[in-house]
Amino acid sequence: MSRALPKLSAKTLLSLPPAAYLFLLFALPSLMMLFASFRYPGEYGGLAPWYYLEEGSLSFDLTLENWLRLFESDIYLGLLIKSLFIALLTTAICALMAYPVALTIARARKGRRELLLLLVILPFWSNFLVRIYAWMIIFSPQGAMTIAINELRALFDLAPISLMFSNVAVITCLVYVHLPFMILPLYANLEKHDPRLLDAAQDLGASRSQRFWLITWPQALPGLFAGAVLVFIPSLGIFAIPDLLGGTDGIMIGNVIKQQFVESRDWPFGSVLSLVLTGFTLLLIGLAAHFGRARGSEGKA
Amino acid sequence: MKKFVCCFALTLCQFLAPQLAAAEKVLHLFNWNDYIADDTVAGFEAACQCKLVQDYYSSTEEMMAKLLAGGGDYDVVIPTQNAVEALIKQGFLMPLDKSKLSNIGNMASGFLNKAYDPDNIYSLPYAFTTTLLGYNETKLNELGLKADDWALIFDPAVLSKIKGKVTVMDDSEELLAAAMLYLGYSINDTDEKHLKEAQQVIIKAKPYWAAFNSSSYIKELTVGNIWVAHGYSSDMFQARADAMDAGRAFSVNFALPKQGAVLALDNMVIPKKARNPELALQFINFMMEPKNAAELTNVIGTGNPNAAATEYILPEIKSISAIFPDAELQAKLDTLAARTAKQRRFQGRLWTEIKVR
Numbered sequence: 001m002s003r004a005l006p007k008l009s010a011k012t013l014l015s016l017p018p019a020a021y022l023f024l025l026f027a028l029p030s031l032m033m034l035f036a037s038f039r040y041p042g043e044y045g046g047l048a049p050w051y052y053l054e055e056g057s058l059s060f061d062l063t064l065e066n067w068l069r070l071f072e073s074d075i076y077l078g079l080l081i082k083s084l085f086i087a088l089l090t091t092a093i094c095a096l097m098a099y100p101v102a103l104t105i106a107r108a109r110k111g112r113r114e115l116l117l118l119l120v121i122l123p124f125w126s127n128f129l130v131r132i133y134a135w136m137i138i139f140s141p142q143g144a145m146t147i148a149i150n151e152l153r154a155l156f157d158l159a160p161i162s163l164m165f166s167n168v169a170v171i172t173c174l175v176y177v178h179l180p181f182m183i184l185p186l187y188a189n190l191e192k193h194d195p196r197l198l199d200a201a202q203d204l205g206a207s208r209s210q211r212f213w214l215i216t217w218p219q220a221l222p223g224l225f226a227g228a229v230l231v232f233i234p235s236l237g238i239f240a241i242p243d244l245l246g247g248t249d250g251i252m253i254g255n256v257i258k259q260q261f262v263e264s265r266d267w268p269f270g271s272v273l274s275l276v277l278t279g280f281t282l283l284l285i286g287l288a289a290h291f292g293r294a295r296g297s298e299g300k301a
Numbered sequence: 302m303k304k305f306v307c308c309f310a311l312t313l314c315q316f317l318a319p320q321l322a323a324a325e326k327v328l329h330l331f332n333w334n335d336y337i338a339d340d341t342v343a344g345f346e347a348a349c350q351c352k353l354v355q356d357y358y359s360s361t362e363e364m365m366a367k368l369l370a371g372g373g374d375y376d377v378v379i380p381t382q383n384a385v386e387a388l389i390k391q392g393f394l395m396p397l398d399k400s401k402l403s404n405i406g407n408m409a410s411g412f413l414n415k416a417y418d419p420d421n422i423y424s425l426p427y428a429f430t431t432t433l434l435g436y437n438e439t440k441l442n443e444l445g446l447k448a449d450d451w452a453l454i455f456d457p458a459v460l461s462k463i464k465g466k467v468t469v470m471d472d473s474e475e476l477l478a479a480a481m482l483y484l485g486y487s488i489n490d491t492d493e494k495h496l497k498e499a500q501q502v503i504i505k506a507k508p509y510w511a512a513f514n515s516s517s518y519i520k521e522l523t524v525g526n527i528w529v530a531h532g533y534s535s536d537m538f539q540a541r542a543d544a545m546d547a548g549r550a551f552s553v554n555f556a557l558p559k560q561g562a563v564l565a566l567d568n569m570v571i572p573k574k575a576r577n578p579e580l581a582l583q584f585i586n587f588m589m590e591p592k593n594a595a596e597l598t599n600v601i602g603t604g605n606p607n608a609a610a611t612e613y614i615l616p617e618i619k620s621i622s623a624i625f626p627d628a629e630l631q632a633k634l635d636t637l638a639a640r641t642a643k644q645r646r647f648q649g650r651l652w653t654e655i656k657v658r
Contacts, residue, residue, distance in 0.1 A: 041642045044387045045369045048642075075657045136517065141526045162465055164526065165512040243471070244516070248507045251656045259656075263362045263473055264649030265369075266642075 030278065033271040038062045045265035066268045076256070076273065080280065083252040086167075087236040090174040094182040094231045095224060097175070102186035102223075106193075117187070120180050128177065132244055135173050139164040139245065165247040173245055174235045181234075182227035189223025225288065233281055253277055326351035328580045331368075331375040333567065334359055335539065336428070338600035345587050351580060359516060360472060368393065374574055376581040381565045385424045386417040386639040388570065394423040395571045401582040404589035412566065412606035417639075424568035425585060428594075428603035431634060432475050432563040433623060435518070435537035437528040439551035440466075448556040451483035454531055455502050460509035466528040468521060471513035473652035474637055475563060476503060479531060482560045489638045493647060500651045504658050513656070519543065522553050533565070534623055538602025557623045561633030566606070598624070 040048040052059050070076050105116045138145050150160040163169055201211045239254035260270030334357040342353050358364040361384045388394050412426045436448045444462050452459050454467055469476055478488040480499035519536050521527035523543040537555035544553040571581045595613030598605045604624055619625055
């Protein structure tokens with residue numbers, strides 16, 4: 001007992017800074033946004049006062065209008081669903097592309113493994129926006145890639161296409177930016193797999209696909225899940241990529257939130273949209289975690 | 302030991318002195334990007350024995366969002382007239398001490414004492430731009446299209462010839478204003494019915510546009526990816542020069558549509574919490590000197606509210622009618638007024654619908 005107590009408090013102490021961090025930078029701002037979502041926008045931006053003192057009597061100036069506006073037309077929820085779809089697609093493509101890469105790294109020789117990992121991290125050395133601008137040049141109608149694709153299409157009598165300002169450009173860039181976030185957790189997971197399990201399965205007569213689905217897949221799920229969260233959340237809320245590469249209908253929910261805070265200077269409605277996005281994200285992650293756990297324990301059994 | 306302390310103190314002084322001096326004499330300017338000539342910056346730094354540090358913005362909304370959220374202690378900001386009005390009403394600006402501004406007499410009287418700041422208590426004009434159409438002259442000539450009409454970006458019959466080669470500004474105020482002009486309304490008409498009509502014009506034209514783009518249209522025009530871009534006159538001036546310098550096989554030009562255009566009169570103001578108001582006044586006075594004001598037009602291609610600057614403006618720039626329009630067109634240029642929260646909210650909703658539909 002006397003030994004368990006200090007151990008517990010040490011653990012608590014260690015978890016205090018991250019807890020305080022989360023409270024200060026996530027919980028508190030979310031609460032502030034929740035409050036802001038019931039207020040009126042200020043005449044020149046910011047928020048209008050939420051109470052007035054008139055002739056000694058206090059009157060409150062709060063409203064449900066901002067929340068009702070969300071359901072006034074289907075555009076906001078429609079856009080949220082579209083953004084969810086794009087984020088899911090990005091996550092799926094990332095997972096498909098990251099798996100073979102992570103597996104190759106995990107099975108590489110020790111010295112080479114470090115080099116391959118370095119190559120995965122290398123893009124982070126240049127700024128995110130610089131890399132997006134590089135893609136703008138690649139996608140440009142005068143760029144070598146577009147010209148090559150269109151020459152190829154011409155051989156089959158297909159009309160030339162434009163890659164810049166399209167959903168293809170947006171999704172390509174979303175995948176490009178987020179791919180390392182899928183590779184790294186997957187690698188960390190696959191590296192720990194015991195190759196002897198696969199050998200044993202093979203000795204016992206399991207086929208290739210049986211070995212993958214019965215042994216590798218259930219073990220890889222936690223890594224895949226971690227990667228999916230790291231890819232899905234940022235791609236859901238992103239606004240820079242659709243802003244720079246998207247066409248006239250390329251916007252996502254993040255762009256509308258940015259528009260509320262910057263262009264319309266409508267903080268209350270921006271808060272409503274942000275909270276809905278945060279809520280949706282937490283809900284989806286919760287659901288995924290729940291089913292992931294159920295599948296995981298099933299696999300073990 | 303004493304010697305050592307002395308040495309240490311001296312070294313410390315050496316390290317700190319330049320920083321202290323620099324801390325005293327730095328002018329923090331919050332400006333539009335590409336909105337001052339490099340030579341002018343160097344000239345001011347030499348005149349004031351100080352450093353000029355610039356931060357940039359690319360839209361009024363961006364600038365307002367940063368200032369109103371309390372960001373940046375700038376000494377001078379260059380807001381557009383409707384933003385000046387909003388900043389004054391917010392109590393954000395410091396009255397200008399006219400006794401320190403000896404060059405005030407150089408300014409053209411037509412740009413002074415405007416409704417957004419009567420008697421120029423808080424602001425003095427810096428330069429003006431118009432929002433117009435930049436275009437690939439060679440391509441439009443081939444297609445037989447004219448750029449002096451908003452129909453070029455709004456009329457589907459015209460647009461069908463340049464489908465996917467047009468960008469418009471990613472800016473609700475500017476684009477709605479252009480559509481209002483195309484419909485024959487005033488840009489400050491806040492009638493919701495008229496604004497909805499403008500929204501419909503935009504939605505019908507949207508399938509023909511490549512993108513909403515306020516950030517890279519200079520490049521897209523000069524590279525030849527885009528043939529028509531809706532944007533600021535000073536940007537188009539730069540695109541024209543860039544295409545010439547790069548020796549492209551085509552030329553870029555720009556024109557004011559005959560229905561009129563948005564005029565943005567940018568002003569110099571000093572925020573109340575400026576750290577260096579004396580230096581700020583010195584900068585404002587410096588920019589009102591005819592030669593420095595003229596440099597802005599010669600290098601950046603802006604319109605000039607400084608009457609005394611005219612004689613220093615290069616003749617080849619004076620002849621560009623989009624920068625120096627004739628009286629008839631000049632009368633059709635109008636400035637955007639500040640919008641109320643309710644109006645902004647309505648426009649914001651129209652804009653989201655435009656972006657989604």
